Amino acid sequence: MSAANVGLWLYENGGGLHIQNAIVNALKQRDINCITGLNLRDAHARDGHIHCNNILMEELDLFLSYNAGQQTQYQLYLYEAISQSIPTINNFNAFALSEDKFKTSHLLNNHGIITPEYRLCHKNDTDGLKKAIKDWGGKLVYKPTDGWGGAGIVKIEGEQALDMLLPFLSRTDLRYFYLERFIDYDNTDFRIDIVDGQYIGCYGRKAPKDDWKTNITSGGSIFVREPTDELINLAKKAALVTGLEIAGVDLIYDREKERYVVLEVNGIPAFATPEQEKLGLNFNHKKIDAIVNLIDRTVCKSNAKVA
Structure with a gap:
């Protein structure tokens, strides 16, 4: 019987299945069994347990969620609940932070790490929006705080363009706007x-x-x-x-x-695809080794606490 059981949900496109198999095989050599395909979209919770594909998630020793954005609120909700019982990688709190552009930038700045200058404005704060574009030389970038892959990002040039956009923004259900200075x-x-x-x-x-x-x-x-x-x-x-x-x-x-x-x-930074590896991006093996070491150490540390 394996010393530990780890749940995985990895993307499969772009060479992801090959990456998953490499992680599974490497962990098997360390007496760690992997249960793959644990997409929380298929999970449900009842009586103090979360079930996914007939697996009790809380009985796992660790859960690695590594699938690019567009996860539903349901999936993230269960991800958070699971993290309260077992170790998760990425840990849910850090993952949730990274999904929010404002909170990430705000925290980084608090620790002396420079990001693009930003402002968070209430949706009715038109004066704040206009002041931002004036202060930043007539160019700013509007970003959804929880978008990914560049979706929803809009560059606004000039106060006239902003005036044309304001009626549309006022009809959205957004509560606030995250703005960044456009960087040359x-x-x-x-x-x-x-x-x-x-x-x-x-x-x-x-x-x-x-x-x-x-x-x-x-x-x-x-x-x-x-x-x-x-x-x-x-x-x-x-x-x-x-x-x-x-x-x-x-x-x-x-x-x-x-x-x-x-x-x-x-x-959730992607591994290099097979096509990208041909271009010279050769870090996949190093990344797999580091993730395997991280999982191994985390599982051993968690089990030591239980013992």
Whole structure:
């Protein structure tokens, strides 16, 4: 009988199934059994237990949720409940924080990590919106606090454009607006992967022609990029501050203020796809090893407390 049972929910597209198999096989060598496919969409709760595919989630020694955004509120609700009984990776509190752009930026700034200048405005605070665009030289970016992949992000240039947008915004059910100063940059970024405080790898993303968003879902392309020690240390600090065991830290260079800023901290940074590996992104093995070590140590620590 295995010493521990770990539940997994990993994405399967883009080489994800191969990644999952590698994690399962590596953990098996450490006498840790993996139960895969635990999508909380299929789960239900009753009588003090959460059941998913005939598995009692609270009886697991750890649950690793690693599937990109668009999880429903139901899935996240159960994820949080599970985290109150067993270790989760990423731990739910850090994951929930990383899903909120305002709270992430606010926390990073409180710890001396520079992000784009931001403001959170009540939906009826039109004066605050207009002041922000004036203070930031006529350009700002509106972002949903809980969006991903660049969805819903809008660049607003000039007060006239803002005036045209305000009637639409007033009819939405949003309670507040998260705004960032638009940063003059070269339309490329750094994505730096950190696992358990360890630097894993880096790549760059480039926005498509006539656009400024680097997200792959927005048409951005990936290229090999080497980070400096300064950027690696900055990414490590951002991951530590947010509490994420697994983090993808996005950084860009502000040409106006001549400094790097942390744009976002992602709680589900993708592995390199087979196509990207052919381009030279060769960090998957290192990332798998780091995650396996993290799971092993977390399970042993948790079981030691119970004993």
